[in-house]
Amino acid sequence: MMVQEADARPLLSARLVPPAGGLQAGEVLTAVLEILAPYPLALIEVDISLVGVERVDTAYVSRDWRAGVPPLSTDPRRIQRHLLQSGLCAACQTDLANPELRRFVIQSRLPSWLPPTYMGTALRVAYQLSAIIRYRDASSAHESSFAASPLSPPGVSPAQAVLQHAVRAAVVVLPGPGSGGRAVLRALLSPRLAQPAMRCWEVGAGTDLTQALDHLDALARQEPELEAGSDDDGGGGARMSAGEEDAAHPLPSEDKAASGGEVPDPARTFALRLGDRPLARVTLLPRGVEPGPGPGGKFVPGDTLCVLVELEQRGSLRCMQVEAALEAEEALAPGWRAGGRAWPAPLIVAEAREAAPHAASVGLQLALPRGATPSFRTPLCTLGWALRFVFTAVGQSPMRDPGSTPWRGATEKLTWRLPILVVAPGGIPGEEPNEY
Numbered sequence: 143m144m145v146q147e148a149d150a151r152p153l154l155s156a157r158l159v160p161p162a163g164g165l166q167a168g169e170v171l172t173a174v175l176e177i178l179a180p181y182p183l184a185l186i187e188v189d190i191s192l193v194g195v196e197r198v199d200t201a202y203v204s205r206d207w208r209a210g211v212p213p214l215s216t217d218p219r220r221i222q223r224h225l226l227q228s229g230l231c232a233a234c235q236t237d238l239a240n241p242e243l244r245r246f247v248i249q250s251r252l253p254s255w256l257p258p259t260y261m262g263t264a265l266r267v268a269y270q271l272s273a274i275i276r277y278r279d280a281s282s283a284h285e286s287s288f289a290a291s292p293l294s295p296p297g298v299s300p301a302q303a304v305l306q307h308a309v310r311a312a313v314v315v316l317p318g319p320g321s322g323g324r325a326v327l328r329a330l331l332s333p334r335l336a337q338p339a340m341r342c343w344e345v346g347a348g349t350d351l352t353q354a355l356d357h358l359d360a361l362a363r364q365e366p367e368l369e370a371g372s373d374d375d376g377g378g379g380a381r382m383s384a385g386e387e388d389a390a391h392p393l394p395s396e397d398k399a400a401s402g403g404e405v406p407d408p409a410r411t412f413a414l415r416l417g418d419r420p421l422a423r424v425t426l427l428p429r430g431v432e433p434g435p436g437p438g439g440k441f442v443p444g445d446t447l448c449v450l451v452e453l454e455q456r457g458s459l460r461c462m463q464v465e466a467a468l469e470a471e472e473a474l475a476p477g478w479r480a481g482g483r484a485w486p487a488p489l490i491v492a493e494a495r496e497a498a499p500h501a502a503s504v505g506l507q508l509a510l511p512r513g514a515t516p517s518f519r520t521p522l523c524t525l526g527w528a529l530r531f532v533f534t535a536v537g538q539s540p541m542r543d544p545g546s547t548p549w550r551g552a553t554e555k556l557t558w559r560l561p562i563l564v565v566a567p568g569g570i571p572g573e574e575p576n577e578y
Contacts, residue, residue: 164313170250175190175245184278186276190340194267202486224335230342255329258316259314269313416556427448445510448506468491468508471489494506515564532556
């Protein structure tokens, strides 16, 4: 079959709509493909593919990580490998009347061990859904103009030429519940590529799209076999005993440096001291300006973090400035770190600074980006979020000239870190970071 790309003015337009806001690993991916023809076309087939790619920076990650999976690039520093690759070719030998909107629903259950979408320093993970639409021109009015096109292959009439139009969309995968950490590690290290099953249905012109999606989602929940493979077999790769895995490549530890530390309780207040002198009281307000019954210390992308700092300005220590930074911290599992390399530096996503030489309290607001990746933990990487505070204080000078300011003592600084938990929208209050 002779195939050629469409000319500068495509004969049809298409839109691929993935789930808004993303979906968790282990859930059913439901996307809608819309095709609109400006004049009669013969639709031949739709080639659908779902691809997940992981990129690691070998300056931080050991080259042994997923070494059994063939790389996609020749770059020795940043190695890309597939996480999953699945496809479906749906034949549709029908004509598109002018104008007519054709709608297709695509479904595939994602493996529960998939790492979330993430764009970090040592690790990057991305997923993409694409569709290639192949068709023929069925319009006699357009045939004469198309026949003169230099893109037409020699000896092929316009009615025989097959055109194709590609459309792509990024799929956001959120941290999912997963299963046992050892089974997930086996699935990631398996040389056999995950190929989840895909299905495609066409929605009739007189059918309500919302009702069709609800019906297909209900069917997907009743058919767990839509997922290819299981977490128990890890994709069919070689198995190791739990003891061998623990010794060779342990999962990320539960220490505060790697997991982000303990999350504070709702509207919890922290009293800070510089040496034996009281300095400030810090309160992280839970998801709003006023303390409430909501989950304290847990936020969703797009939230504004409100911090109230009450300063102790009556003693021998005066706070001159308060700084706060919202940081994303990327930590690697000890067994998969490149030898002799430090962890990637924290990524600062928001900052606030207030001068406070005469203030009794200071309010700070830091915005969590809407596209921020929720906190997660996988066998390779842990992403934690934290607020880092820097207090600049000056002690009262015991000896000073008459009439001079009393605050001319030595400048002192206190740095303090407050971990927070970022969950996906709709996350369950009290839910800890998902462990893979």
